[in-house]
Amino acid sequence: RKEVEQDPGPFNVPEGATVAFNCTYSNSASQSFFWYRQDCRKEPKLLMSVYSSGNEDGRFTAQLNRASQYISLLIRDSKLSDSATYLCVVSDYSMNTGFQKLVFGTGTRLLVSP
């Protein structure tokens, strides 16, 4: 089982639509959770952290369910510029290195069309 699993998509939505992405993680000891955005052939960029209480940043809402090991991202009023791959990321303790490390999902691709 992959450490972080996401539906690869693509999700094709029209401008203005609301779209939701889900993610599950396997390590119940994971400590921190994030959504990153990665544009084609570019580096990932932090979109937002995810907290158990749920958090919102403008049109983006993230939720975490620790019991189900499930993370979600909701995008409202989609814009053309939201087209990208959204990476679900968890921070785990690496037994190998002794450091916290980020573990990335394969990403969910979003295509917003006019």
Next chain:
Amino acid sequence: GAVVSQHPSRVICKSGTSVKIECRSLDFQATTMFWYRQFPKKSLMLMATSNEGSKATYEQGVEKDKFLINHASLTLSTLTVTSAHPEDSSFYICSARVQDKPGWRTGNTIYFGEGSWLTVV
């Protein structure tokens, strides 16, 4: 602007040669740097973690003699792919971690470089 600079952004090399990729933190001291590799349509996979002045720690399955990492200063880490082969062709990306402050969450203090596309022919 970028706070972590990676160079070169693209490189093509012949099979059997070595390629060096640099990762620099531009306006902060990076106590820890991470090197990732991403194959097409795959997730970023951590290759190794390096701390300034000490040997890098490699993830399981990553050959340390093939992927040489040097973190000689608080602003520079290098990855050298030795004796490159076509299967090493990939997107290599570094990230640098700012010294954590109490209460900060790990991901918020990690900045990624722009990545380097390596093609081995």
